[in-house]
Amino acid sequence: MKNKTEIVNIFTRKTLGLTLVLSAAAMAFAQEKAGISGSIVNKKNQPVPYASVTFSNKANKTLSDAVLTDEKGQYKLQLAPGDYDITVEAIDYKKSVVSKNITASGNIGALSIEPEATTTLDGKTQELQGVVITASATKPFKVELDKKTYDPSQDIVSKGGSLQDVLTNVPSVSVDTDGTVSMRGSTNVKFLINGKPSALLGIDDGANALQSIPADQIERIEVITNPSSKFEASGTSGILNIILKKNKKIGFNGSVVGTLGYFPRTALNTNLSWRKNNWTWFVNGGGGYTENRTKNNSETTYHNIAFPTIVKEKIPNDVPVHQLQNSTNKTFNKNYNASAGFVYDLSEKTSINLTGLVRTFEGDGNELLDTYDSFYRFFRDNPLDLQTVAGKWSLLNPHGLRDSKSVFNNLAFQGDVGLDHKFDDKGQNLSLSLSVQRNRSNNNADILETNDLRPDIQDITRRHSVSKTIIGKADYELPIGENSKFEAGYRLDVNDNTYDNFVSSTSDNPFIPDYNNNTDYREIFNAFYLQFRSKIGNFGYQLGLRDELSNVKINYANQNPNTPAIDKTKNYNNLFPSVFLSYDVSKNNQILVNYSRRIDRPRSFFMVPFPNYSNSQNIFEGNIDLNPSYVDSYEVGYNITRKKFTINPTLYYRHATDDTKMLVYRPDESKSVFYTKPINLGNDDRYGLDLNFTYDPFAWLKIMGSLDMFGYKTTGIAYYDAKDVNGVAKTGSMNFTGNGFSTRARLNTTFKLDKTLSVQLQGFYRGAQKTANQNTQDMYALNFGASKTIWKGDGTLSFNIQDIFNTRSREVLSFNSDYTRSNYMQWQPRQFSISLTYRFKQGEKIEQAKKKKDINSNAAGDDQQGGPM
Template structure:
């Protein structure tokens, strides 16, 4: 039995485990009695969202807790006995009452007194540093990040992480699955605050599709990370926080999805919390199909047919001269993916907790691609001493298979030294990801087979991430944070290509590469506040060591051993000024680094098309960016508005050089290079507006300008084989936009409809024009079975307009490319929730400067 079969069996048993745990929960509940009550103030007014904790004096295993609703009322199932009842709420004094619970019923009202300072909140509170939107809002703004809650996103229900990201403010998902922030695709992904095996070795689109939307708790958008975060990702960090239930007893839900293009999925999130233990099990999987199309039209410019003299002793038969090429590609894929994560949190004491978790993910895919190529060119006839026009048709039929298996184990220890905020966190993560990509390619010319290619590309990634973080409050207004982190990554690539034709590119693709990188990082950060001015300054030091051993299997090739070392300082400064309550100005600066992806530095990493060759660059270096932001945030009952002006300056920017080294052929090379500078500036505006109880609006607008510089030169040959120097000019500037509007209509208490529109403006550069694009999605959600279940229906890309069209220019050619990566789709989902316990939250407090913001890359959010 192979590993994939084991995972499949384990996943299929997930639903069975759901019913087993549910039955156990019901049996446990039969020993309890249902009680109810309320919490009121001294003036007999209800106190909403108060924490009510029942501590059994005889047996702590029977203890439990709950929260009051908006009317100050609560319900709970308890084992009969004597209890100490602790009541806590914002701006109220804690009250402890002893009661004997004997039978089901209402135990009456519990009263609490207000704090003496409840009507006079001091300006020293965190309100001068953090703005938090009401809990009903889909996102909130904090000092150094925005947090998006996908629970109200009907359109992506039953989908995956890629669908959720399509609705996140400041984030765009391109037609090929590329994720960008503010027009830049250099985004760093984290899972629960750490690089994760869930996202695969290269953070590809397949990995985004393998994480179900129903397993995502929230997404943290960090456009300008502080020194506490790792410095990579020049356009920002997306931290994906997966669900960990916070309710006592047995809780969970199961979601099943059916859709078209054919798609099925079954996902479950289960947890059991009792006393000092919290267990969780999340798992699921599904099957999906997809089809895409890619059309490329190339017209060759400045064509001059040279005069040939065959009687010349130096005469050499000239090569063909291309004039026009049209390529039409269609791709169909069939994918299976499964994932299981399980773990526990154990409270060793009131101040120390241990957490342990593991993740297994598998992805299997089959794809077929049919590439038709129409060529027009001139061929010299020696007999006629003339250039004759020739047309040809070739067809490339590729059948591919890929599978990916990832494991990850995490262990962490959190300890609080006291109740004033001094604590330390230790964590260790071990990850392994194996990926196999195979393809068989048959090419015909005018219906006659001309070659067969076989490619085998295997990679293994092993990662270790260790972290230690310490926080020390200084008085009531200040805090010092310090930490250390080590990342060790090993990427092993093994590539094999064989061909029945004399193809000069084949030998280069037979290679093995060992890529190893070690990052050591230290950071120190200080937070404080003076009056209405809050500030945070930090410094991060990262020492990078990279070793590359590249061995081409060609016997005449000399292996390349490359070593790179970098030691960089990354400062950050964050300022906030409180104009009034929930009305604030935010200013920040940080320095970042863009490290090349590992496969960018493999000279020939992947062979798939003899007409389009990707050539890595083993000499590629990091790019560095200085990022500035000035933001304003205001939050009111019906609306929140958060406009931000930003400016980013990148040096040694990584650009993709697309060139034709031999003008007598139609073979194009793509190579990453360091060249020139890149500037980005613009306005990023996010807002929510609830004009009526039945209508909620959420929108984002990114209006940005860009300016690039740099000219790349390369060695080439003209149509007659003469040496020449080619060039590609990247210099240019322009303006573009991104806009998104999400409208949710509440028809009644159980039915909601959502419309989601997206627009991406055209973008122009010196050598490339990208056309504008728009898309419209629809979703509907209906709650049934007394709130225990939900039916959701959605349509992605109603008008089938989500596509990309790009025009490219060079001195010797113009090219048009049209791509649609995913056509219109729809899905129907059913979610059933198992409920026994009530949610336990810590009593809400006025936050101060020492409050630990949830979800940085050191912790990835609270447990």
């Protein structure tokens, strides 16, 4: 049996060498090998690190071997005695070949190589100093067996922006106007940072958290639409794994990026790294200031109103009942972040890593809500005692103004420690990791409501929440033969969330006392998985099974003496299988089929009966009885890669049971107060075509696009107790049953005008979407970016405009048997920014040959602790 050892690519200025060495045949094993050592130096007798040294046996090529020198220019290897040609190659040095006879173990001494030289105009030769060649990745988007990877380095539009800006250009991902992220039309997306749930994204920070992570610190984004059993089962629509930068270059390297923009936006971020001998250090950090202005306008029309007698006697039958609300919310945010860590190689087979991250953001906001009631105007213009009418029927709302001043802040810490050990060079690995996280969030608001009929109402809200998380993981990998691998692992998640809410109000809202509560939420997940992957000819497969045991405890203590405390315990034990199949039709031409089962666990604050009070007109109720929903997900994909284009169409189908839906209702039809409550109801089916492609027709033109066309079908009718306008009990209902079809499309075109200047146009379209009680209008936007390389490649100047035509807004029409509501929302108006990047001295990249990379390497940085087969 023959053993094969791969020697990776050696890049030189003039040649690209690939050395493939075959080990000795059966008779060669019988020969006793000698332990040979030596060093490579330059003409100044200085060591040359990472030089390629190839020993070619003159009599028997199967006895040849190769090695790379270490940081000190030294090398060691085992050779059979004989005559050898020794070839030495290194970047910025001439190729050197010498002959030598190897007879016994020992040090063969130092071999000297000469530097490359270039001829100047005057005929003198000079050494090339500090030349850096920077080449962009050929494809910003690539498809692997169980995930898709997006490289944001070529995304000019998001330069100087945030994670939210980067996500707007990731295939299969959509970002709504309010910062909500969805995949294939579903918002149940699981976020990971470097393969783990992270305190950086907080408990319920939403868009604020996405905006606090700078785009310049993101290495890549892994889009996992159908995760394997190695991943946690949460996130029914998929997982987005954000990989942050950790430089792997020799010596000291780094970059600094400064940004200025409008609406006022400033940012300064830096990435620094240092690598020497067995140590690798990195430090990333920065901060910024942003201002946003959000518009939210709504108009509600009430139908089939059973007017009270005192009102009915005074009005004609055709008086419209309209309520208009216009709000503008201005926010001012400051955010800071820092991460630092190191990797230390204890030996050639064992390394430890330690990382610490901290993120903080704080800000304040001012929201003005102007309410206008057309029905009130009728009574204002016609003789009637308004106080009497309002007392009998509070659906009547006079013109009012609500001024809300809010202050919020968030502080998050995360510490990670890991140990990676290789038992041998065949790929048997063990990875251990521990992550400790803490997130603290404060949201305070002072609200003043005024109108024409009653005294001013003053509301004070104070919301404090803390999340503590411990994640422990162990992953083991065992190769079986050349094409198979067995994997097993264990994971423990312990999450403790506490919510302390306080509300004070001068209004007579009966629910105000219930918002003064303290809640402890604790969830523990134990997960085990087994996975086996193999390949037989052109057919590859991966089978996995994950078992998750979940325990949830909720202790809800209400400060209202009339509301009892609640202690709730829930236990779940679920199996989550996954199947991945692939068939290579030809080279770079592959069919992919997969299946996985997923779970959608309720958000912790969804289960707090009264988690957050915002205003008296819109009340959010939690549901302590909310249960998980489950999804079966199927995909059939085709991937073809050519020199100028790649195309990846995928057909998918998802079936969800006990789907979580938001019930919006009015329990008292005499009041214009809307309630929102999450419930488990019915099924949700989604099917569609997800198409991603890249096309480079010319050296100066690159095109990347995605198209998602999907259909949906939902079932379920929710019933609730209510009272009509005269106080008579009735049963209300909300019908979720419906079906429809929608689209998402994105096109990114990059023009390279010369070697240093590129411009980019980025457009997207989101088609209209309908359900039984809601219609969402279509939306489109166009972004522009330009990038100029300066300072001989050490700097980059970028300019971008987000939403050129100011069209990125959402219009939704909601309706029920007794009302129709239209809503317009724009999260951010048109913005532009300019950023400057400066790169410090760039060291040479570590070649893969320094440490042979096998199929078990953790270069992916994801939750798998290993790359795909």
